[in-house]
Amino acid sequence: MYLKRLELTGFKSFAEKLGIDFVPGVTAVVGPNGSGKSNISDAIRWVLGEQSAKNLRGAKMEDVIFSGSDRRKALNMAEISLVLDNEDQHVPVDYSEVVVTRRLYRSGDSEYLLNRQPCRLKDITDLFMDSGLGKEAFSIIGQGRVEEILSSKAEERRMIFEEAAGVLKYKFRKQASEKK
Ligand code: ATP
Ligand code: MG
16 A cells, blocks of 8 residues: 555645655655645645644644635635555555545535545544554654654553554454443
């Protein structure tokens, strides 16, 4: 499984629809200060369900929608699609490509889609649980997070290892059935 493509429309500094293609291996994003490098990692975090505006470096969720510039007026919707190559069936679905989409309108309405079909956020988090993907997963390590991992409590550190080992979903299912 690898990140194949990211499509951004109206997200933060990316007003116009933009597709970024990735290839397997290491990709480095370079550019001057303020050119939108961190906005790309924010987009990945957001499409995977990030609910905290602060984690996306904003004050409120609406701040992810393009707010206008000297040359362009503000937009009413932000949309990100993340395309994963799933030829190896790492994500347990029968598709060789998995597309996750999140949309947010200024009105506050939001939508999630899986392979272009509307779904719940829970469907996305369930699908990616234990795959190493997800807003809290080990696939995204932000600035300061390395230190956080090293100094976090044993219990919290255990979560990271359980996710990496692929047993987290069984733990959550067990907890859910115990509640019933
Ligand atoms: P640095 O090298 O300093 O880390 P960077 O390339 O990571 O910079 P970003 O933080 O990704 O830069 O981008 C910041 C830019 O995004 C700023 O110019 C900011 O005005 C713009 N921006 C953020 N949110 C929005 C928004 N909602 N609408 C329009 N522009 C936005
Ligand atoms: Mg940055």
